[in-house]
């Protein structure tokens with residue numbers, strides 16, 4: 001049965017990652033969804049709860065066609081969606097261009113286990129076409145958050161990311177600010193941990209940008 005499914009995936013045109021009804025064109029979406037997603041919604045400042053989270057500009061709410069496309073890209077390896085998602089991210093970053101001139105993009109890294117499961121670093125892949133990317137964070141394995149108290153969860157989030165000294169040091173020395181980049185923002189705990197890790201390494205975090213925020 002699995003072989004049949006694999007063969008179908010090889011020879012039948014993939015369904016649109018957003019509506020799943022029409023056949024996908026080159027970018028993983030049907031024409032209608034490509035237009036809808038490409039147009040994007042109004043840019044917004046995400047509402048985050050974690051203390052120490054930098055201001056986060058997002059290209060839309062994590063719902064509807066944007067949520068579908070992000071899930072297909074991230075969890076089902078539909079990498080052909082990268083250009084449309086990167087373009088949305090670029091729109092969000094456009095707002096920050098004046099606020100943080102000369103800033104470099106620092107993508108939030110996946111844990112090694114998540115990267116292995118997905119087969120790629122999905123946030124870095126979105127940053128790649130935008131250039132000026134500096135991958136200077138690493139993710140530590142995270143404990144299962146089930147059963148943790150709120151304080152334990154905050155501590156786990158704080159220690160989940162670290163700056164790689166040999167990569168962060170040149171950035172700190174250059175004096176250029178960093179803009180953190182993630183795919184989806186929920187509470188802001190990850191961005192807050194990333195900002196703290198970079199700050200300890202002497203890097204100033206000006207802001208963050210993400211494709212979508214959980215409303």
Ligand SMILES: [Zn+2]
Pocket residue numbers: 016017018019020021022029030031032033034
């Ligand atoms: Zn569609």
